[in-house]
Amino acid sequence: MKTFYVTTPIYYPNDVPHIGHAYTTVLADVLARWHKSNGYDVFFLTGTDEHGLKLQRSAEKAGKTPKEFVDEMVPIFKKYWGLLDIQYDRFIRTTDPDHEELVGRVFERLHEKGYVYKGKYSGWYCVSCEKFYSEGEYVEKDGQKLCPIHNKPLEWVEEETYFLKLSAMQDEILHLIEEGNIIKPESYAREVANRIKKEGLRDLSVARPKSRVYWGVELPFDKDFVAYVWIDALLNYLTGVGYLRDNSRFEKYWPSAHHIIGKDILWFHSAIWFSVLRMLGVAPPKMLVVHAYIVNRGLKMGKSTGNVVMIDDLLERYGSSDAVRYLLMRLLNLEKDVEFDQNLLDSIYNGELADTYGNLVRRAGVLALRRLNGEVVKAGLDESLASLATEVISKTQQLMGDLKIAESLSLSFDLLREANAYLNRTQPWSSEDPNKPLYNVLEAIRISTNLLYPVMPKTSEIVSRSLGFEIIPPPNLAYGQTQLFKVKDAPILFKKV
Numbered sequence: 420m421k422t423f424y425v426t427t428p429i430y431y432p433n434d435v436p437h438i439g440h441a442y443t444t445v446l447a448d449v450l451a452r453w454h455k456s457n458g459y460d461v462f463f464l465t466g467t468d469e470h471g472l473k474l475q476r477s478a479e480k481a482g483k484t485p486k487e488f489v490d491e492m493v494p495i496f497k498k499y500w501g502l503l504d505i506q507y508d509r510f511i512r513t514t515d516p517d518h519e520e521l522v523g524r525v526f527e528r529l530h531e532k533g534y535v536y537k538g539k540y541s542g543w544y545c546v547s548c549e550k551f552y553s554e555g556e557y558v559e560k561d562g563q564k565l566c567p568i569h570n571k572p573l574e575w576v577e578e579e580t581y582f583l584k585l586s587a588m589q590d591e592i593l594h595l596i597e598e599g600n601i602i603k604p605e606s607y608a609r610e611v612a613n614r615i616k617k618e619g620l621r622d623l624s625v626a627r628p629k630s631r632v633y634w635g636v637e638l639p640f641d642k643d644f645v646a647y648v649w650i651d652a653l654l655n656y657l658t659g660v661g662y663l664r665d666n667s668r669f670e671k672y673w674p675s676a677h678h679i680i681g682k683d684i685l686w687f688h689s690a691i692w693f694s695v696l697r698m699l700g701v702a703p704p705k706m707l708v709v710h711a712y713i714v715n716r717g718l719k720m721g722k723s724t725g726n727v728v729m730i731d732d733l734l735e736r737y738g739s740s741d742a743v744r745y746l747l748m749r750l751l752n753l754e755k756d757v758e759f760d761q762n763l764l765d766s767i768y769n770g771e772l773a774d775t776y777g778n779l780v781r782r783a784g785v786l787a788l789r790r791l792n793g794e795v796v797k798a799g800l801d802e803s804l805a806s807l808a809t810e811v812i813s814k815t816q817q818l819m820g821d822l823k824i825a826e827s828l829s830l831s832f833d834l835l836r837e838a839n840a841y842l843n844r845t846q847p848w849s850s851e852d853p854n855k856p857l858y859n860v861l862e863a864i865r866i867s868t869n870l871l872y873p874v875m876p877k878t879s880e881i882v883s884r885s886l887g888f889e890i891i892p893p894p895n896l897a898y899g900q901t902q903l904f905k906v907k908d909a910p911i912l913f914k915k916v
């Protein structure tokens with residue numbers, strides 16, 4: 420059986436997730452569901468990144484131990500993913516015992532292989548990013564050095580550390596990034612390659628002295644240090660599929676690994692992560708899918724910028740997880756930042772979900788019940804709907820395979836709009852023989868509903884139950900294959916805002 424291993428970043432549980440986190444997580448869930456319905460054996464991993472100075476400080480501020488603090492935050496993440504119908508297979512926490520053990524073992528290996536060496540480090544650190552910034556990267560303002568992302572003062576750090584010999588990997592990793600066809604869209608691969616060419620791949624400080632950061636995984640070869648939170652975090656992708664623990668599981672899933680991330684963490688997930696994997700003798704992931712930001716008033720949506728839209732806000736406004744999932748995927752753009760615009764979302768919601776999809780389902784249901792007692796049998800196919808549907812099915816397969824989710828959604832809606840126009844033309848409410856037009860409208864609804872399933876699973880279930888058809892795998896989907904619709908109900912799917 421073909422496998423599909425998909426991951427989201429593991430988020431920092433220092434705060435509750437917002438719609439930026441939902442953007443990535445819904446995308447991963449849609450890909451997981453799509454592959455599942457296409458017959459893949461899917462493993463979907465998400466979770467939380469719980470160690471490091473940022474968490475340590477958030478906990479201190481809240482008057483809690485880091486463990487108490489993260490233990491309280493994790494259920495909140497799970498609650499939101501539940502509310503958005505995210506069907507993950509494991510929620511990994513970097514404090515999980517199997518993960519902490521793996522981090523220790525990996526550091527041991529890297530140390531034994533000579534990739535980790537002791538040294539002294541000094542530099543400007545951003546606690547919110549959990550990373551050092553070098554000259555040229557930070558912003559200088561009023562004599563202060565600020566993080567270019569968080570706009571907060573950087574902290575001067577001077578301490579003993581362990582370095583990871585990334586410099587030894589430079590040529591191989593550059594080649595991999597340029598030729599490996601791993602990073603999608605390709606513009607991001609070029610960005611990383613250019614940075615490596617410009618700056619080189621420098622050795623990375625991968626440990627913090629316990630005297631400063633106590634909240635982390637102890638290095639097995641030096642108990643005075645903890646692992647740098649980013650290396651700890653990246654390794655979750657290996658823990659999740661049983662690396663060094665369950666070889667057959669690891670070999671089954673790892674070759675199909677798809678990491679879904681925002682562009683903020685591209686460097687870590689490419690230059691650094693590919694290097695670590697290479698040092699361990701593990702193949703790179705199959706694909707790194709990078710998306711751009713949701714911005715609000717021109718700035719990346721984020722807690723520290725103070726411009727976040729909460730998941731609750733959207734759930735309340737649009738009334739269902741499916742509507743929120745749809746809107747996020749409808750906006751999805753891997754290459755360009757998208758501005759959060761409530762008016763635009765309202766008009767997409769009203770125009771597409773309520774007026775086009777919801778209204779068609781409602782009208783078709785009512786007509787089938789009133790005019791045909793809910794039994795619509797196979798009758799002559801409308802040629803133009805049939806050919807459009809056939810095209811929509813095959814193009815959707817192709818687009819989903821190319822990660823063009825927003826484009827594929829618009830195809831299903833082309834079919835729904837055509838079916839609406841056809842319904843208005845054929846007027847089954849007054850025609851002598853309402854069966855043929857209703858059959859074709861229901862068939863078009865069925866095809867679209869099937870194709871929309873990964874994005875709107877609950878709606879698909881409601882529609883399929885109400886109109887009396889089954890959700891089937893997309894490869895088996897064909898216009899005209901229904902013999903009988905047993906319509907039971909004419910649901911109102913989306914109430915206008």
Ligand code: ME8
Pocket residue numbers: 427428429430431432438439440442443468652653654655679680681682683684711712713714719720721
């Ligand atoms: O970086 N637009 O965690 P994090 C789009 N723990 N996506 C957004 C977004 C926005 N405005 N805001 C957040 C970390 N995201 C590390 C990851 S992985 C080994 C460790 C999404 O909580 C996007 O996926 O800061 C981004 O990459 C991620 O949240 C950052 O989450």
